[in-house]
Amino acid sequence: MRIIKFIPIKSAFLVILFITISCGEKTEVVNESQSDSQHPSLILTKKGVEEIRAQLGTVPLFDSSLAETKKIVDAEIELGIDVPVPKDYSGGYTHQVHKKNFLILQKAGVLYQILDDEKYAKYVKDMLMQYEEMYKTLPLHPKTRSYARGKLFWQCLNDANWLVYVSQAYDCVYNYLSEEERNKLETNLFRPFADHISIDSPQFYQRVHNHSTWGNAAVGMIGLVMGDEELIDRALYGIKDLKLDTKEKDDDGGFLNKDGKAGFLANIEEPFSPDGYYNEGPYYQRYAMYPFLIFAEALHNVKPALKIFEYKEGVLLKSINALLNLSDADGEFFPLNDGQKGMSYYTSALVTAVDISYHFGTQDPGLLTIAAEQNKVLLDDSGLAVAIGVKNGKAKPFEKKSINLSDGPEGKQGGVAILRNEDIELVFKYAAQGSSHGHYDKLSYSLYEKGDEVIQDYGLARFVNIEQKGGGNYLKENKTWAKQTIAHNTVTQNETSHFNGKYDIGSQHHSILNYFSFENENVQVASAKESNAYPGTAMLRTMAIIKDEDFEKPYLLDIMKVTSNKVNKYDFPYYFLGQVLQTNFEYKTPKTLNTLGSENGYQHLYLEGTAKAASENSKLSWLNEGKFYTLTSLTNNNDELLFTRIGANDPEFNLRREAAFMLRRKDTKNTLFVSTIEAHGSYSPVTESAVNSKSSIKELKLVLDTADYTAIEITNINGNTKLFITANINASKEAKHILTINNKNYTWVGSYYYE
Incomplete structure (x- = not known):
C-alpha cells in the first residue's frame, strides 16, 4: 500500500511548501526539493563534506580508506580515459572497462568534494562527455541473450549499475559543470539512459526482483540529482498505466508482475519479511543491498519527509542484521538458493550496509567490529561516523546467535x-x-x-x-x-x-x-x-x-x-x-x-x-x-x-x-x-x-x-x-x-x- 505521495514537479526550481501551524501565527517553511546550489546532496552532503574535511588526518580508518581510493583513481587518471564501443558479455573487455569506469567515476567525484582538487572533477566531466557523445548513437547491445538488453552492457541490469554509481559522480561535480554542459549531459545521456532501463525495458523494470531494485535506484538517483520529480515518482512507484504482456520470459525472472506491483517501495514491501529476510536468499540480498541502501540514503538526504528508513517498520536496517546473521564464522554467506560460495561481508556492498546501518540505525557497537575487519569505510557521513566510533574504542564483538x-x-x-x-x-x-x-x-x-x-x-x-x-x-x-x-x-x-x-x-x-x-x-x-x-x-x-x-x-x-x-x-x-x-x-x-x-x-x-x-x-x-x-x-x-x-x-x-x-x-x-x-x-x-x-x-x-x-x-x-x-x-x-x-x-x- 502506498502511504506517501509526492507533488508532481516538472522543473528543477526550488519548491517551498508553507505549512501553517495552528498555534499562533508562526509558519514553518519546509524545503521539499533541492536547489542547484545544494549539491552534493545524494550520499555526500555539503554539511557532511565540511565535517569530513575538518576531521581529515585524525580518523585512521577514514584516512586510510581515502588514501586507498586516491591511489586507485590517480592511477586511472594516469592511464587516460577509455570508453570503448560495447560488444562483450560479462568478463569481456568492454564489459569490464565500462564496469571499472562507473566505479572510478563515483570515486573521483567523492575525491573532488573531499580534497577540493579540480583534476578529479575534470576527469569526471571529460569521461561523461565521452559517454554522452557515444550513447546518443548507441543501438542495443549486440549480445542478444538477455531478456532485457542494455546499451553499454549486454543486460539492463549492468546499465542500471552504471547509472547508480554515475549519478553519485554527477551529483559531486554538478556545480563544477556549466548549465550548458549539464543540459547536454541530461538531454543526451542521463534522461535517455533512465528511459531505456525503465520505459523501454518494462520486463526488467516493472517487477519485484533484485534486477528491478537496481533499475529503480538508478532512475531515482539520477532523478534526484536533476530535480526531475517524474523520474523520482517512476522510481518509487513504477511505470504508470503500463499495459503489456505478462507472459514469463525466462528463468532470470524476466517478466512483468501480473499483480502490477513495481517500483522501489514495492521492492521493499514484497521481498523482505518483517525480520529482514530477503526471499531470494543472502547472496542476492547482498547484491541488492547496495541499491536499496544507497538510494535510501539519497532519499533520506533529499526527501527526508519520506522517512525511508522507517518504511515498513524500518525493514531496510533490520535486513542488514539478518544478512550478517546469514553468514558463517568466517563472514561468508550461506549459499541458499542461487548463491556463489565465498561471497562474504567483506564485499563492498556490505561496507555500505554496515556503515549506513550504524549511522542511520541504533549505532550497534557490534557493527564497528565488522567495519574494523572490513578495514575500510564509505567516504561519506556514515563512513566518517563509523571510523570515529572505531577510533573512540566503541567496537564490541558482533554476536551471532541462533x-x-x-x-x-x-x-x-x-x-x-x-x-x-x-x-x-x-x-x-x-x-x-x-x-x-x-x-x-x-x-x-x-x-x-x-x-x-x-x-x-x-x-x-x-x-x-x-x-x-x-x-x-x-x-x-x-x-x-x-x-x-x-x-x-x-x-x-x-x-x-x-x-x-x-x-x-x-x-x-x-x-x-x-x-x-x-x-x-x-x-x-x-x-x-x-x-x-x-x-x-x-x-x-x-x-x-x-x-x-x-x-x-x-x-x-x-x-x-x-x-x-x-x-x-x-x-x-x-x-x-x-x-x-x-x-x-x-x-x-x-x-x-x-x-x-x-x-x-x-x-x-x-x-x-x-x-x-x-x-x-x-x-x-x-x-x-x-x-x-x-x-x-x-x-x-x-x-x-x-x-x-x-x-x-x-x-x-x-x-x-x-x-x-x-x-x-x-x-x-x-x-x-x-x-x-x-x-x-x-x-x-x-x-x-x-x-x-x-x-x-x-x-x-x-x-x-x-x-x-x-x-x-x-x-x-x-x-x-x-x-x-x-x-x-x-x-x-x-x-x-x-x-x-x-x-x-x-x-x-x-x-x-x-x-
Whole structure:
C-alpha cells in the first residue's frame, strides 16, 4: 500500500511548501526539493563534506580508506580515459572497462568534494562527455541473450549499475559543470539512459526482483540529482498505466508482475519479511543491498519527509542484521538458493550496509567490529561516523546467535532457522520458493564447523564474470543440477524434484514452521512441515543441535518423518566434504561408472559404490579440514546405501566433482529417516597425530513413532542413554504433554523433551 505521495514537479526550481501551524501565527517553511546550489546532496552532503574535511588526518580508518581510493583513481587518471564501443558479455573487455569506469567515476567525484582538487572533477566531466557523445548513437547491445538488453552492457541490469554509481559522480561535480554542459549531459545521456532501463525495458523494470531494485535506484538517483520529480515518482512507484504482456520470459525472472506491483517501495514491501529476510536468499540480498541502501540514503538526504528508513517498520536496517546473521564464522554467506560460495561481508556492498546501518540505525557497537575487519569505510557521513566510533574504542564483538528468520512480506511464508552452539552452525531452510533464484529444496539443510562446510549446499552453477565459462553467466547445469532436489540434503521422491521442478507451482507454496526453540543453550531445535512438494505426501523435519557432556562437541540429531498416500521410492542424500575413513558396512565399487538416473539432476551423479544396510545403524566416518565426522543413520535390511559423485554428463567440467552418501528406500509408503552427525577430534599433519577420531555414539534407536510424537534414544559408548521426544502436532511452547513409553511416563511442557 502506498502511504506517501509526492507533488508532481516538472522543473528543477526550488519548491517551498508553507505549512501553517495552528498555534499562533508562526509558519514553518519546509524545503521539499533541492536547489542547484545544494549539491552534493545524494550520499555526500555539503554539511557532511565540511565535517569530513575538518576531521581529515585524525580518523585512521577514514584516512586510510581515502588514501586507498586516491591511489586507485590517480592511477586511472594516469592511464587516460577509455570508453570503448560495447560488444562483450560479462568478463569481456568492454564489459569490464565500462564496469571499472562507473566505479572510478563515483570515486573521483567523492575525491573532488573531499580534497577540493579540480583534476578529479575534470576527469569526471571529460569521461561523461565521452559517454554522452557515444550513447546518443548507441543501438542495443549486440549480445542478444538477455531478456532485457542494455546499451553499454549486454543486460539492463549492468546499465542500471552504471547509472547508480554515475549519478553519485554527477551529483559531486554538478556545480563544477556549466548549465550548458549539464543540459547536454541530461538531454543526451542521463534522461535517455533512465528511459531505456525503465520505459523501454518494462520486463526488467516493472517487477519485484533484485534486477528491478537496481533499475529503480538508478532512475531515482539520477532523478534526484536533476530535480526531475517524474523520474523520482517512476522510481518509487513504477511505470504508470503500463499495459503489456505478462507472459514469463525466462528463468532470470524476466517478466512483468501480473499483480502490477513495481517500483522501489514495492521492492521493499514484497521481498523482505518483517525480520529482514530477503526471499531470494543472502547472496542476492547482498547484491541488492547496495541499491536499496544507497538510494535510501539519497532519499533520506533529499526527501527526508519520506522517512525511508522507517518504511515498513524500518525493514531496510533490520535486513542488514539478518544478512550478517546469514553468514558463517568466517563472514561468508550461506549459499541458499542461487548463491556463489565465498561471497562474504567483506564485499563492498556490505561496507555500505554496515556503515549506513550504524549511522542511520541504533549505532550497534557490534557493527564497528565488522567495519574494523572490513578495514575500510564509505567516504561519506556514515563512513566518517563509523571510523570515529572505531577510533573512540566503541567496537564490541558482533554476536551471532541462533535465529529464526521468517519469509514472506508478512512473515508467513516459512523461513530459515540457524542453530548455533559453540563452533557448530546448522542452516535449516523451510522458506518460500525464493523468486526466480529459488531452488527445489524444501526442508533442506547445511552444516558448518568454524566456517568450514561439513554437509554442504551446492550453491549455484556459474562462474561469475569469468568469460570463458558461458560469458560469466548462469550455466545450463544451474537448471539441470543445482536447482534440482537431489542436489540438496533433503528427500527426493521417485527421482522427481519438488513441485516437479516447476517455478509456477513452487512459487505458490511454502513450508510451515512447526516450532523453533533456542532458549536452552544445550538443546536448540527447529522443526518444519512441507505438504505440497509432492501431492499426497507430507514431510516433517525436526533438527536439533545438542550439547551433551558425554560428547566432545555439540552434535546434530535429524528426524525426517514422511507420510504418503501411496508407495514410493525415497532418496535421502548427505553431501559431505572430505575423505571417507570408515564404514560399518561392506560396499562394492563398480569397474565402470554409470549415472544414477536420466533426469531431474540424477543424470549428473555417478554411482561409485553400493551396499545393503547390514544393521539397524549404518555408520560413515570422514576427515575434512583436519576434523573428524561421523554419520549414524537408522536403517533396515532393505535399505540401499549409495556412494555418488557429481560430474556425470558434464563434458565442459562445469560442475565440482564432489561426493555424497545416499540412503535409498524403495517400495515404502510412510517412513522415518533418523540420523546423527558428530563432529569430533582433530588431525595434525605436522605432528601426524589423530585425536578422538572415532564416534561416541554406540546406538541410535527409534522407541516411538506416532502421528503425535517421535522418540529417539541416543546411547553413547559409555552406556549412557538420552531420550529425545519431539511433538509432531501440538508443538507450542505452552503445550502440556503426557506420554507413556515402555511403561514409563514422561511429562513436560513445550515442543520437545530431552533427558
